[in-house]
Amino acid sequence: MKNYTVKLYEKNDFQVWNAFIGSAKNATFLFHRDFMEYHSDRFQDYSMMVFEEGKLVSVIPANKVENTVFSHQGLTYGGFVFGEKIKLGEVITITKSVLAFLHQNEISTLQLKLIPSIYNHFFSEEIEYCLFLTEARLIRRDCLSVIDLEKPFLITKTRKESIRRGEKNNLVIKEELNFELFWNEILIPNLSKKHNAKPVHSLEEIINLQKKFPENIRHFNVYFNGEIMAGTTVFVTDNVAHPQYISGNEKKNELGSIDYLYNHLIKEVFPEKCFFDFGPSHEENGKKINQGILFWKESFGAKTTVQDYYVLETKNFVLLNDILI
Known part of the structure; x- marks a missing residue:
């Protein structure tokens, strides 16, 4: 031995x-x-x-x-x-x-x-x-909601309609290093208002981490007429693209900004990855499921792993x- x-x-x-x-x-x-x-x-x-x-x-x-x-x-x-x-x-x-x-x-x-x-x-x-x-x-x-990108997956009719709204509204998606705009105008206010919480990473921390891991931490914003509507920070590993943060303003559903962004990420930015991991939809240490969030993830074709x-x-x-x- x-x-x-x-x-x-x-x-x-x-x-x-x-x-x-x-x-x-x-x-x-x-x-x-x-x-x-x-x-x-x-x-x-x-x-x-x-x-x-x-x-x-x-x-x-x-x-x-x-x-x-x-x-x-x-x-x-x-x-x-x-x-x-x-x-x-x-x-x-x-x-x-x-x-x-x-x-x-x-x-x-x-x-x-x-x-x-x-x-x-x-x-x-x-x-x-x-x-x-x-x-x-x-x-x-x-419970993690994950799309297996190496197999066919089905996006629902409702989600496709929202994606088309984003197209009709001429939304612009930009990959950039401007974390400040998203953190200060959307993410921090939304977390504070909805959950009385703060991001796990401070603005300074996420900026410093991105500098050390530029291939692994990527950020995308969505704009309408030059104004930020939504954004997401994605942690990228060899097999998986995982949105670490996602948030949008009050117009996100009306404009289809988040659905438009995620369709772009899944089909245009990370199609070579094995998996797109939306992460969990649970509360109370896995004992409760947020049905609205789970429905949204599954409408992109996500399945469950644990x-x-x-x-x-x-x-x-x-x-x-x-x-x-």
Whole structure:
């Protein structure tokens, strides 16, 4: 049986960590340290690195709150990240090593927010099997609305009519770096009015992140007679285009601005991607579904996949003894 060493990430591991992320089978740019550390002041980082005789074989983006370690709470997804050549037996032993490391460091529980399968480069569900073996408990399941761009999908008649309204109104779509207009005139006011909330990323943060990841963070605005009507910020990975932010003004339905924009993104900007991920439509940690939002996404031809959240006790590392017979 192979021996693995687990250590906490340190600043001098920056290049080694990022090189591994660049070649992993289930990683995206969100796991790059330049992305993770934009909010380092809000989280106590507890990211882990697993080595086999000096070779990095897995990383776990994570943060710590008291005696619980989380798949990094500042990221949309996380969990164990592996290289493409990893085998199931190795994953079982790596998982045992990580849980034992946490247990020895007085961490009682680990909460994992798994990366949705559409973001993986290869099949990567070994960790789900390990969660079964360690008696992990499913605590949340989010429904994601996703278009499989490699298969035929049907846009409804109602949505097509709205798209045609955008065409008739001569709406103009521009990809640009002008986040200020969208953030200050549409996104922030709408979130404040409708949800008493703020964007996850401040204006300064999204501008800085886009500069570091220009191919992965793209922004589009829609204009009518020179005035901004709507906009969206899209996070782009190898397989997936995912709108991170979307919002429009009070004329969005009348003009068809958002539908016109999304039809353009799906058919003209990202048709080479495997998936277009609208994200979740849930509330109350997946217990309730916003029917209006779900209807809108499904009217573009989106189908449902899920993202799972688990909690497991680190002492259960012993349950991974003698699995391989």
